[in-house]
Amino acid sequence: MISVRGLSKTFDRTIHAVRDLDLDVAEGEVVVIVGPSGSGKSTVLRCINLLEIPTEGTVVVDGADLTDPSTDIDKIRAEVGMVFQQFNLFPHLTVCQNITLAQRKVRGRSRQEAEEMAMAQLTRVGIPEKAEAYPRQLSGGQQQRVAIARSLAMEPKVMLFDEPTSALDPEMVKEVLDVMLELAAEGMTMVVVTHEMGFAKAAGDRLVFMDEGEIVETGMPDEVFSNPRHQRTRDFFDKILY
């Protein structure tokens, strides 16, 4: 579904965020990327829907090469959902309008179709009663669930999560992770950057450990946790697990 080859991203010509990275994600697979901050995990994710333009390498999503200038990037992005650390809901629109905007403008759905889909997705994430609320009236956890519903309403083939629980109060982390777990169980193809090792264990088909812009180690989550092969991986888990 996703095939990344030789991906490099350099900022200001001197900062190498990602170096010569290869990554494949199969259909229905849940890949969890972990690593210290500044290791380039978010940059990889953002290159997969071209929010960052790769300095080198190719990114192929569902058969389309994103780095080819002739590719219609807006079309690909509609197939790739993205959930941000800061939610990024549109504050001037209600929850329902947040979810219907792109459906109508990009998918060309009628107002009624889009609203039905919005309600279906809001029910799925457990807050159908908030449809007419504005984002500010919601808690962080609720906002993030709306953001997930907004992406799902586009019926994407892949979902990308960029530290979706990092900006949340601790008691709201679970409600978001529960939605993600359910999504994984339904067979959605997902790439998740997170610090939630519990989620990686429960839902991850594969764990990728990154450091300094490179993939250091990859494997089954349980294996990598209990028996890391590299010193850098071991150091990282020593610091965060207790």
Added chain:
Amino acid sequence: MILAILVWMAFKIITDDDYDLAWTRIWPGLRITIEATAEIFAIALVIGLVFGMGQLSRNVVSRNVARTYVEFVRGIPILPLMFTLALVIVPQATNALNGRLDAWFGWEFKLSFQWRAVVTVALIYGAYMAEVFRGGIQSIPPGQVEAGRSLGLSRRQTMNSVVLPQAMRAMIPPLGNNFIAILKDTSLLSVLGVLEITQRARQFSASSFKFREGYFVSVFIYLVLVMALSLLLSVLERRMTRDLKGGR
């Protein structure tokens, strides 16, 4: 305090013959003052939108043109620019063009002094408004654009549905302030002899030697206008931001 002064002025105009005379001579200028304010605001709004967006364009040329315009115009005081435009540029352009225009189209290029003055002030405020538009759009966090684009919206769709509606709310207070500033700066039109409030006050005072009455009345009119406008603006502002605050 201000209210007391206004009431006293109104009282004077009604009871005192000299003030009453000044009032009848000056207040017909109100129509030109208001007309000019509306014209200047409208033209400046268009200039501001074009050059504000130009500054944020991906195109290097339009970015530099817009940037240069804003920096250039902001560096010139209004009066020298007004004299230059009205007494040098327009007459020379007229001379250079009209022979040909007349021969080709049977039409001559003419611009009244009132329009020359209006255009000058509009050019200046256009540059200020370009900064308002730029600032308003840039005040929207980049995450908003990313969220829009990641849903598959195009650049234009993201600008129109996500960024501009939010930026408009941020721009209303500064645009309102500019409107009030324009109203006050229409008094500069008097240096080109445009018969707005200030020019009428000057003429009345100079011919009757009643300087106090003449200028007090003109100040009174400006004050009333500006206070009414500020009131209107604060109501508008409250209304525009209400849904954003979400009635919590």
